[in-house]
Amino acid sequence: MFNTGCRCEKPTKFLRMEADFSSDPIWCDICSSNLDLPTLPLSFELKNELMKWILEYGKWLDLNTDKLVNRAFELQREHNEWGLRLFLKVESELGNQYCIRFSPSTSVETYIQRDLF
Numbered sequence: 376m377f378n379t380g381c382r383c384e385k386p387t388k389f390l391r392m393e394a395d396f397s398s399d400p401i402w403c404d405i406c407s408s409n410l411d412l413p414t415l416p417l418s419f420e421l422k423n424e425l426m427k428w429i430l431e432y433g434k435w436l437d438l439n440t441d442k443l444v445n446r447a448f449e450l451q452r453e454h455n456e457w458g459l460r461l462f463l464k465v466e467s468e469l470g471n472q473y474c475i476r477f478s479p480s481t482s483v484e485t486y487i488q489r490d491l492f
């Protein structure tokens with residue numbers, strides 16, 4: 376089994392795909408270590424697509440004003456749909472030696488909640 380290089384004592388097969396700022400897209404789902412994308416057993420093309428996806432993460436947030444931009448909901452939804460399409464490719468390339476789940480972004484909801492109070 377591929378060594379994830381995470382903080383778990385034993386090699387784990389439980390992974391999570393989730394976008395965040397300045398992070399690679401695949402995480403250990405047990406200890407939440409961010410895994411090094413180049414070392415994962417995925418095709419070069421898919422790694423490239425995943426990095427494009429990661430770079431588009433959060434374009435619904437205006438980091439200067441710490442507010443949501445116009446169409447934030449739609450932008451986040453489109454990004455999550457794109458992520459889900461990539462996730463299906465990741466899942467098929469990893470095969471059944473791993474158990475990976477997709478965790479869509481909910482930062483728009485977090486911002487809306489925050490601004491209610």
Ligand SMILES: [Zn+2]
Nearest residue numbers: 381383403406
């Ligand atoms: Zn781990």
